[in-house]
Amino acid sequence: MTTGWTVLLPLLAPLAAAAAGLLAWRAPRIQAAVGIVGAGVQLATGLVLLRQVLREGVLAVQLGSWPAPFGITFAADLLGAVMVVVTGVIGLAVTVYSLADIDPGRRAFAYFPLVQVLLAGVAGAFLTGDIFNLYVCFEVLLMASFVLLALGGERAQMAGALTYVTLNLVSSALFLAGVGLTYGITRSLNMAELHLRLSLIAESRPELVLALAGVFFVAFGIKAAVFPLYTWLPASYHTPPVAVSALLAGLLTKVGVYALIRVLTLVFPPLPGAGSFLLAVASLTMVFGVLGAVAMFETRRILSFHIVSQIGYMVMGLALVGSDSPAVRTAGLAAAVLYIVHHIIVKANLFLVSGIAARLGGSFQLSKVGGLATAAPWLALLFLIPAGSLAGVPPLSGFWAKLAVVRAGLAGAAWWTVAAALGAGLLTVLSMVKIWTEAFWKPAPDTATPPPPPSRWRLALLAAPSVGLAALTVAIGLYPRPLYELSRRAAEQLLAPSSYVAAVGVATANDSAGRGGEGEP
């Protein structure tokens, strides 16, 4: 089954846009225009891909026309396709926002092509069917994010970028080591083939497979920012311009969560004890993240800590895959997928709104701003939608996502984690209320020095993506059924990897013709 070149388009579109943008090195205006086109085409091709996957099931394509384990596999299942669509949405929103937010100094150093490279790397990570290519895509998106984070060279940025770069490189080195060990044990890197071989090896050498899963867990755990590997995130995400923060906050940690989901459902067979271990990690991630947020008084720092706590909810959904009951497994994974989609949209939007608020109020420090509710009532509304959604206020998207996670947790009898989720939810409300009262409600302090307000045109450019994302949040909130159904189907597909394996078309593990020896190194 080598149909479906649509699989590659969401990856190729931003890559081509990046290349075209780099050709126009001296013309940032052209780069910006090309960037918008690239992100738009990625979104459009993502939607086409999703439609096709919904209709035909998992799509796979082998590069170089070699049959499955030898060719370079790209495959799109529902999870991958949904994630690509969300990537396109955020890419487009952030690129439009950047038109008004990014200063000429950063534009001159290929800001827009870098965003495209990042989008290509993210889409590649969601679509690759080969674990080494997952590593390569991670490196592509990391490299772009390194430069975006450090571009501009402000003092705070430098310290943040150093932490970010170091810990992500450690994580990459671990991931690479894991890939090498996987190859040593299984003689394969194709995820579909690994699924078959690792479940065979797990029967004879379970401890080997468990250790391997541990390496991958730490590597992806750093990228996803789970407890106790999250410290790099709040140290770096608040330092770059808001558009970059929004892009990283929306997409990057979720690529880590995606990799965890992919590896734990497709590549590895069910591991003993993984469920309860992940539940503990999820609880601690939620609680520590939200406690960090409560202690902060700078908008972007608060939002960064909330990323961590929200990752906990996604991991909680994933952890329920360790349950004995198939219904709980599906419900948990569906909740995780729903949560990821909701969270990407809402979190990116919160960062965008915080950027507008800082432009009007003059600072990200909550003590130095105030009175925005009277000065800009429309902005107050624009903040309330994603903030309420993050806190889980009905009928916004966050309510349904939280409800799905908690219901799955109750069905899976994960009492402690449900308690942690509800407690973290309450504290999330608290810190959203904190931003609301400080930045919007209280009168502006005398020391406040609001900068000259941006021009109407610029303000419209800043607000438009935010309005679009808020509309999506409300739409998901009012009509949660289609997205939940989609998540549930994605979860069912993930829990029955045979369709993925069949689409990729690898031979069963017993007749591995032409490959080196099987089994142990």
Added chain:
Amino acid sequence: MELLLAVVVGGLYACGLYLMLRRSLVKLLLGLVLLGHAANLLIFSAGGVVRGEAPLVAPGEITPPPGAADPLPQALILTAIVIGFAVVSFAAVLARRVFEVTGTDDPAAMENGS
């Protein structure tokens, strides 16, 4: 041979981590380089250290002859080296910029100063 390689890989990881834990940008950078090397050597030894024939596919055949060495670990390492080169170059430039902007090469002092 595999035992020797295992010891070398372990030593590289240990040195790399030790260097990264020192409070110096340059040592941090060197530590990252060593971690990358350790991972590459790990792939090499996990791929199996055997003396095999060159994995050339004879005309008309579709698979290399039995007993041929596995070329894939080397291909992986080659890719990883290229990526590692790019990443380390970037990290070196970043370290230099960090030093220029903050005036110190001690990451801990930087956190307090900003």
